[in-house]
Amino acid sequence: MAIKLGDIRLRRYKVGPGMIFIWIVGALGLAVAAWRWVVGLGPTTNLSDHRGWGIWISFDMMAGIGLAAGAFTLAAVVYIFNLKKFYPLVRPTILTGFISYILAALTLLADLGFPLRIWHLMIYGNIHSPLFEIGWCVMLYLGVLLLEFSPIVFEALHWKVPLKIIHGIEIPLMIAGITLSTLHQSTLGTMLTILPYRIHPLWYTPLLPVFYYISAIAAGLGMVVFESYNSARTYGYRFELKLLSSLTKAVPWLLGLYLVLKIGDLVVSGDYVYLLKGDLASVLYIIEIMGGVVVPMLMFADPKTRNTSNGIIWAAFYVMGGLIMNRINSALTFFHGALYLPAWSEIAVSVGLTCLGIIMFDAAVRFLPMFPEPTAEVSEK
């Protein structure tokens, strides 16, 4: 570089074949998205009047935002509850959150019929609409995340004054972020409460906002584990097993509460009869509860499992998988009837966006001081 901007330097990590594959897939996904913008949603998706929402809404938006909940959870843990030992996890989690919300915004650009009118939310409003609230919360939260992320950039650039300013407003920022996240994570569930005739009774409940909120926190913590493990493996950073093991002690409690509420709700509403039908819905529900709630709950509860890297990462996979399944089951699979088969182009855009997220994460790790204590000896691959 001709101009040296502070400490911005390229940390040279080996670019493996996996990363190259991701770049190619990301580029292809972007190409497909461009095609969708030109020809519209009809030729590029399997959406129809009967089913207007596909995997972009249920997976990329709902599951994506749910998995990004680690950012506000960790912010609360470290800054509000003052558990400072978890600080090393903060930066990468904020980055993951920031990237996830950027991807959510990009998904909206792909999914909306008029993506260029996304700003209409700022000049037209309807306080009755959950989507209006979600839109504003996500917009504001993206701003909060940007500000929360900025210290890392300022550090790299050695810009001291902006750094001081951000540190000054750090706490109000965190409080705003946690409040906004609470709102929109639960409102993603509220969105579905006005659809009692479309959501399958096994998933439809007035407690949907509560369920979405709790599962987001639990899976968000799983995402923190996953992110740390991935960074350790790819970039040779320290896998914070001890910290994560301590942090995820909370997960079995969350999942336990979630399980009790879910079962209680099924019993009280009488919808448990649908479980006895033995059809696809009941099977998927049981898989979701067992694999996505019970199994990770037990795994995270057991110290022996939680304290091994293999155990904790598998538990994280299960809880994240459970959230993804839950969002897809409630908002896609049983949405007004038959199974939905996404078109290849929908899958391509989804995958491409995910790859974009990985690329952004990779760029951040290479250019910014993401991890406080990089370990040199494990960087050879």
Place this chain on the structure above:
Amino acid sequence: MAIQTHTETDAQVSSMLSRRDFLAFCSLMAGALALPKSSEELISQALTSPSRVPVVWLELQDCAGCSEAFLRASAPTAAEVVLDILSVDYHETIMAASGKRAEEAKEATIAAGGYLLVVEGSVSLDEDKGYCCIGGKSSVQLLQEAAKNALAVVAVGNCASFGGLPKANPNPTNAVGVMDLIKDKPVLNIPGCPMNPVNLTATVVHFLTFGALPEMDALHRPMFAFGHLIHDNCERRGHFAAGEFVREWGDEGHRLGYCLYKMGCKGPMTYHNCPSVRFNEGTNWPIGAGHPCIGCSEPGFWDLETYKPIELAKFTPPEQYPGIVPPDREITPLGAAITGGTLGVVVGAAGAFAYDMMTRQAGNEQKAEDAKLGPEEHGDHK
């Protein structure tokens, strides 16, 4: 001096028309013109008026089919009535005179003015090539001279209206219809190939009764005859709505009188009153006889492919109704295969990544981890 065109026999025949038959004719005309019943009285008065309107009937690039149609009326009294009232002073095919005397009669009528000019056949604009030369004059000249003092011009048949057969691709004579040439006189077109004589008769009756030409459409065709699509009055329309089509000549559907749309019927684009008045005094009409309409009252119909179905401009519902539950979107096997394959690739890649992540560096990373943690914390991992 008007030259009598009626023979004595004709006069006898016309005088044999009973009052009742005459009134029946007036009623028929009122019907054809879509006029209310009260008009019958008007019409009968006009037709019994002693004054006779002279007519000059030009034949240019024609086949005389329209004249033949007019004269082939099986109830001669109808045409005869009109011919009684009109003084057809010039008509090459039927007039008794010929040669110079015929031309003199025409010129005298033209000079006197106040006549109706009927034109049959198209005009050739390439005068220097001599395509239509009658009596040493080109068709353009003949038409312009004849139209000079006319009250109105009636172009009978598709050729005089729109150019007809001569104008069909490649139009070697540069043929056009009358209205493309005559701009300063009212021109009424009665297209058809041949025209339906009922329409000419009714037009003349209208003219005599009201002193004006009937209401015309954008192509100068009288609305009473050319105001509706054949498709909208066709007796086989029910078969069209029910999806009962003739698909091959002589098949079951053809025998049962099914719709001829798929055999190339031009009914949906053709304005004419054939379904109601039919031809040869109401005997039959092409579709009734099992042949698709060729669109002979429309400009340029000769350039259409007779047996190729046309694209419809207006759509109406069929006889069937949609059911309450709309049909499911088909999940084609190909679609399912593509989606399944794509998902398989994605899941496979994710799985491979996960497996790699778990196994490859687990060993090294674990050792490094253990080394960092120190002996007292080592026990946790056991």
Place this chain on the structure above:
Amino acid sequence: MPINRRDFLKTAGAGLGGLALVDSPIAQLEVQAKQVEANSQASMLYDATKCVGCRACQVACKSRSNLPPVTDPERIWERPLDLSADTWTLIKLYDGEEGTSFVKANCMHCVEPACASVCPVAALEKTEAGPVVYHAERCIGCRYCMAACPFGIPKAQWYSNAPKIQKCDFCADRLAGGERPACADACPTGAINFGSRQEMLDVAHSRVADTERYVGTVYGEHEAGGTDVLYIAGVNPHLLGLPELDERSLPSIDWPYMKAVPWVVGIVGAFLTATYFYTHRNEGKEVHDGH
């Protein structure tokens, strides 16, 4: 885990608090006032027993709304099989065990429409006169209205890369000019009746009293909180594709949650602030002591 139990209770409490507000006496009066207002709105009564399936209403609608034809694959007839962006009303036929009946499918113009409630940019609006109209210039194409409508009415222009949402607009411009909707004017048998909702309910009730001719009650009187388009038929309306819905208006289901939003902000914000000060209560002292 303390964080989550409290947050849960807060959310549930706020929600329940919101629900309580709805059931208060003031809320009851509000509901009644809304009902009176609703009954003065424009309304259409479709009497399936008088419909002969001529589809003049369908043709008139297409003509007045300038909608392109929806044909069969061979392009011979106007043959929509369901409502779509280019077909705002459709005559369907039920021919089954319970009998035979036509039914006219179109937007129900609900008294409290779900579509207008969920639209984030208020592109769908329930007008005072009754029709639920669409403001194309506002729409962002999120398709929440398509998901929320219990009748599945809003349809999208999937073939376009600027897909508008289309549905019957009750000929709002014609109504404003004192005319009737195009379909009502075209109907030759009087199957489509037009007037105020009260008038239509009265007509409907007097007709369904004849239980030999009609089956069931007036559909749309109470369904989803009531609709401006009412149906009476000679067969069970649910066989005609009119879904079984309870009396709750759909917006009333999620409005308590949305009303709770300011409460959540306040309570969560206050809780976090208090917790922060509590957990950092010794830090000022430490620093102070250290100097």
